[in-house]
Every structure is written in structure tokens, then in C-alpha cells.
Amino acid sequence: MSGAMINVLYFAWMREHTGTASEQITLPDGAKTVGDLLPLLMSQSAGHALALKNMAAVRVAVNRNYGDLKTVVAAGDEIAFFPPVTGG
Amino acid sequence: MSGAMINVLYFAWMREHTGTASEQITLPDGAKTVGDLLPLLMSQSAGHALALKNMAAVRVAVNRNYGDLKTVVAAGDEIAFFPPVTGG
Amino acid sequence: MAVRVQQEDFDVGVESRTLQGPAVGAIALFVGTVRSLRGDDSITAMTLEHYPGMTETEISRIEDEARSRWPLLEVRVVHRVGRLLAGEQIVMVAVSSAHRQAAFDAAQYIMDFLKTDAPFWKAEERGDQVDWVEARQSDSDAHAKWQLK
């Protein structure tokens, strides 16, 4: 069967580390939360592993609302990872 | 001898009551403070008496600095009487 | 001089740009306008009178006090006098600083003291009726709160 897809976004230095602003991934079997996605995401490249290794310094949004590692994810979701914001 | 003159200013409704924005008066003999001027000022007209009858509702400035009835006055001073301010 | 009393209107954009500089990161501005609607009531215009000479002295003194409390870069106060129609701008206070907290606090401080200490008086027009505005207790309270800090 074709897996359920989710869209993953990276911003600022996380985008530079991963080398990508946006990637489609297949939701791993049994993955229910943002935290469950991390092993797959970190395996994509050394840059991914570096970007995601300290999640205390990273903020998460699911479908453009703030979440955290325990936020539930489902097919079609947009998951974003980014550093603490510095606008204004 | 010609008396020592002071300049007295009125603003807002006090100007309307006294009918004058500015008047020169001779410093009365023995007058040392703003309060000492009040009997003379109030005798100028019924409107003056009305304007100055409730000094709790009036602010005083001597030479463009806030003062009160006990502020010392001298020849050449500019004494202003006005209601609480309402700018801004 | 950072204080101007004038009949003419002012442009907040132009004033804001004059506060800019290499050390500026934050500009806080306040604009007071002639509020027409007052519950069921409405005013059509107001006339502002002031005490020339003392006004500038008082506002400069307030600015000096603000500068002694916060690290400010530029301060600009413009206050109009004469007859102003409903909706027109009355006053602008603008403050620049490196960071926003100082700029916000100082702008508010200057407005609070301007309201209680700067010698301006307003007369409001409701149709044919003209009334001098009475001083508001809330302005005295806003002034008093700074003594506690």
C-alpha cells in the first residue's frame, strides 16, 4: 500500500542544516505523534540529525499551530520545525 | 513713589470670568505672597471675585513655574491663574 | 527643540522618521485625536488654548524627567492649539530608544505628565454650546501611579 504522506517544513538555521525547506515523508507505521517522527527525520542526513538533536532548542507547529513532541499527527498534516522566533 | 508692578494672567474660564487675559497691578504694600494679592485681585470686578473665590480649583504659576498661595512674589513677576489643565 | 506647539497639523510618518538613528531599535508613538462620539453624546470640534512660554518649559521638564528614568535617544512632542474638528490630531509624543520597553514606558510617562502638568485647556463644542473641559480624575491617577515606581 502507498503510505500516508505528511509535509515537513524547516526554517532559519534548521533549513540550512537540513538543506531543505520542505520535504514529503511517509508516516512511519505506528507513528502517532511528532516525537515518533524524529528517528525517521534524523536518518535523512547528517544535517537532519544535527538540526533535530536538541529538541529543547526547537519549536514545533502542526498545521500552523504550536505543538510539541506529544502532538498527534495524521496523514496530510503539515509539521514545521524551527528555532525560537526572533522577529519584531 | 510709583508702586512695583506685577503682571497677572488668566486662562480658560478664568479669563472669561475676569474678562481679561492679562493685567498689570501694583504690588500692594506688605504683600509678600500670591495669597496676599487675592484681596486686591478680587476687588477688580465681580467676575474677578467669582473666578478667584475657590482657590482649591485654581492652579498658580509664578514666572512660568508652578507655585501656590504661599509662593513669594516680587516686582516684575508674572503671576498666572488657571484651571486644572486639560490638554493632550 | 524637541517640543513644538502649533496650529498646523503634523504627519506622524515624518515625525517618526526624524527619530531614527544608528542606535535606534524602537520608536513608540502616541497620537491623541478629537474624539467625537461620547456614549450618546457627540462633539463637533474643540478649541485648545495654552500658556505660551510655560508650556514649552513644562514639557521640556517632563522630557528631562523621562530621560533621567530611561535611556532615551530622541524625544519629540507636538501639541496643536486653536480650533480642531472631530477626528483631527491633537497631540503626538514620540520616543526612540535602543529597546522597546524604555520607549513604551517613556512615551506613556510623558503623556501622563503632559495631561496633568502642561498648561493647555480644551473647550468642546456640542452644536452651539461651548464648554470648558473639566480635568479628569483618571488623569490624576495615571500621574500618581508613577510616584510609586
Added chain:
Amino acid sequence: MAVRVQQEDFDVGVESRTLQGPAVGAIALFVGTVRSLRGDDSITAMTLEHYPGMTETEISRIEDEARSRWPLLEVRVVHRVGRLLAGEQIVMVAVSSAHRQAAFDAAQYIMDFLKTDAPFWKAEERGDQVDWVEARQSDSDAHAKWQLK
């Protein structure tokens, strides 16, 4: 929509006038600018990136929170993105209300939450060097103080 994210500069005077209305007596504005001087250091430019879609959602949410706390009339937020040179305007928050306290408080509240919650990121240029800005503890503190009120 009261929130705009754009590359182009904005005119504070024009924005301020659009907040005017018959019930408005007070307009509080804040403008953030690219501060060049940083002690002995200086920056020449910065580049701002954001999360399109989420930015507008977050700022609208912050506006709704502010409206639930204060009786506001108009709220306008303009935030620039892209490369901005030293001295340029970055952000404007403008709030109108009947009275000044609500306008001041709400403008400050919106700025404090925008700083911690709106998904923007800055990279600063010092000569040839480009560094992502780190989040400041003082911004988290400014955000946290509103929880106590």
C-alpha cells in the same frame, strides 16, 4: 485583514490615519527598526524569513487576545520580510481606542507576544558574516509578565 507581511516599506503616517474614527481618542504605535550600533559592534543589514500562513494566524490570535483584554477599535500589524538595511523599519503595531491606557497596553502586549510567538527569524550581517539571531531571554520575560496580570 489587520495583519500584513510584506517586503515593501510602510508609512507610519498613512497607517496611523487608517486607524482614525469617530470613537477614537488615542492611537498608540510602535515601530521596530534595524539597529546598527550594538555597543562596539555594528550590523549593516538583516534578512527576515517567516512561515507564511502561520504568521498571519498567530498575529490574528494575538490580536484576538488583546481585544479580549482591552476595548480596542482598530488594530494594525505590518511586518516586513526579506533583506533590510541598517535603519530601515521592520515592524509596526498600531492600536486605536477611546482612551490612551488601553491603546498603550494593547500595543505593548501585541509587541511582546509577537516577539515570542510570531514565526519570524532574523539573520544579521556584520561585514561578510551572516548569523542567525538567538532568541532573547528579555523577550520571554516580557511575555511572561502578562500571565501575572
